[in-house]
Amino acid sequence: MSPSRVLVLNSGSSSVKYQLLDMRDSSRLAAGLVERIGERTSLVRHTPLASGGETRERTGPVDGHDAALKAMAEELAADGLGLDSPELAAIGHRVVHGGMHFTEPTVIDEPVLAEIERLIPVAPLHNPANLTGIRTAMALRPDLPQVAVFDTSFHTTMPESAARYAIDVKTADEHRVRRYGFHGTSHAYVSRATAELLGRAPEEVNVIVLHLGNGASASAVRGGRCVDTSMGLTPLEGLVMGTRSGDMDPAVIFHLMRVGGMSADEIDTLLNKKSGLVGLCGDNDMREIRRRIDEGDARAELAFDIYIHRLKKYIGAYYAVLGRVDAVVFTAGVGENAAPVREAAVAGLEGLGLAVDAGRNAARGGGARLISPEGARVAVAVVPTDEEMEIAQQTYALVGKNN
Ligand SMILES: Nc1ncnc2c1ncn2[C@@H]1O[C@H](COP(=O)(O)OP(=O)(O)O)[C@@H](O)[C@H]1O
Ligand SMILES: CC(=O)OP(=O)(O)O
Numbered sequence: 001m002s003p004s005r006v007l008v009l010n011s012g013s014s015s016v017k018y019q020l021l022d023m024r025d026s027s028r029l030a031a032g033l034v035e036r037i038g039e040r041t042s043l044v045r046h047t048p049l050a051s052g053g054e055t056r057e058r059t060g061p062v063d064g065h066d067a068a069l070k071a072m073a074e075e076l077a078a079d080g081l082g083l084d085s086p087e088l089a090a091i092g093h094r095v096v097h098g099g100m101h102f103t104e105p106t107v108i109d110e111p112v113l114a115e116i117e118r119l120i121p122v123a124p125l126h127n128p129a130n131l132t133g134i135r136t137a138m139a140l141r142p143d144l145p146q147v148a149v150f151d152t153s154f155h156t157t158m159p160e161s162a163a164r165y166a167i168d169v170k171t172a173d174e175h176r177v178r179r180y181g182f183h184g185t186s187h188a189y190v191s192r193a194t195a196e197l198l199g200r201a202p203e204e205v206n207v208i209v210l211h212l213g214n215g216a217s218a219s220a221v222r223g224g225r226c227v228d229t230s231m232g233l234t235p236l237e238g239l240v241m242g243t244r245s246g247d248m249d250p251a252v253i254f255h256l257m258r259v260g261g262m263s264a265d266e267i268d269t270l271l272n273k274k275s276g277l278v279g280l281c282g283d284n285d286m287r288e289i290r291r292r293i294d295e296g297d298a299r300a301e302l303a304f305d306i307y308i309h310r311l312k313k314y315i316g317a318y319y320a321v322l323g324r325v326d327a328v329v330f331t332a333g334v335g336e337n338a339a340p341v342r343e344a345a346v347a348g349l350e351g352l353g354l355a356v357d358a359g360r361n362a363a364r365g366g367g368a369r370l371i372s373p374e375g376a377r378v379a380v381a382v383v384p385t386d387e388e389m390e391i392a393q394q395t396y397a398l399v400g401k402n403n
């Protein structure tokens with residue numbers, strides 16, 4: 001029988017998340033992560049899903065991505081699922097920035113690596129980590145197809161009117177300054193799953209997807225194709241995020257340089273790592289923020305209000321972009337779990353046909369579900385994202401096609 005397993009790697013700046021899937025029945029064999037890479041207290045957590053075994057956790061220094069992938073390989077081997085298995089068909093990698101070039105999943109070779117490297121200046125937090133993950137995986141299994149699945153691909157259908165910034169065209173083109181969008185794998189998966197939840201074909205439905213994780217983005221999807229999204233040249237634009245500012249007047253940057261005496265690198269760090277919820281109230285975890293609000297903490301409450309205000313603006317904007325909206329969908333860590341965020345985001349939007357049913361919104365767990373009241377004009381839904389499954393499916397389809 002031909003190999004049917006796919007290992008999916010999502011390498012972040014300080015973490016690696018992985019899943020091993022069997023594409024014959026779309027089952028998950030193992031999942032895990034290595035966090036706080038490069039620190040003394042790195043965490044390796046591995047769950048052997050196939051055997052139904054207990055999650056194993058250990059802390060201790062994991063030096064770099066190289067060591068992180070080796071730790072992952074050891075954990076998998078301990079379950080008899082080692083990387084040397086002949087059942088492994090391919091390794092699928094999440095790559096955050098694929099520019100305009102990569103509209104589809106792509107088998108990785110040297111020219112592809114070079115292009116991902118060329119895009120580092122527009123994804124400084126993500127692409128270097130993705131590259132290290134790919135190179136390490138290639139060294140571990142040089143014989144295996146390695147496939148890149150890009151966050152940007154789903155957004156390459158955006159019309160020029162949404163993708164271009166209103167700046168001098170020549171300068172923009174020379175430096176490839178335009179809006180690329182990210183989290184595309186999630187927006188694609190969730191918009192499709194929403195159509196399924198509504199019992200309709202993806203081509204028939206218009207959906208606003210709100211991917212609210214640590215990074216957060218909104219997208220407007222018309223008939224299965226992305227027509228606008230909130231992230232831009234880099235994953236900094238748009239919504240208020242865990243540590244990123246999202247939208248602001250670009251003149252803030254000149255002001256901080258000229259008046260605040262800050263360097264470009266310092267401002268980059270400020271806006272990407274010390275802003276958003278963490279900058280506003282010191283916490284980026286929505287659970288902690290809600291807990292503080294319940295205790296009467298005014299700073300946490302203001303941070304929440306700013307987060308919601310921005311979210312509401314994007315719902316309104318994408319409503320206007322789409323003209324007709326069939327569903328507004330919440331996904332990712334905050335979107336799937338934080339009922340108060342969902343409630344606040346659509347509060348007052350009854351005029352647009354949007355409302356949540358308090359009981360449905362408060363219900364926990366489960367898969368894709370409606371939270372709007374019975375008979376609502378526009379569906380409001382929670383749809384758990386599954387970027388790993390989407391990456392595995394795209395990887396497996398591509399490798400199968402090439403064999
Ligand atoms: N039960 C919960 N209630 C509220 N927020 C939650 C809950 N679980 C997770 N979150 C939020 O989800 C975030 C992580 O989302 P996730 O999609 O996993 O992010 P990423 O993939 O960007 O790391 C956390 O920072 C936290 O704010
Ligand atoms: C592109 C992006 O923001 O990714 P993440 O949410 O994983 O940081």
Ligand SMILES: [Mg+2]
Nearest residue numbers: 213214215332
């Ligand atoms: Mg995520």
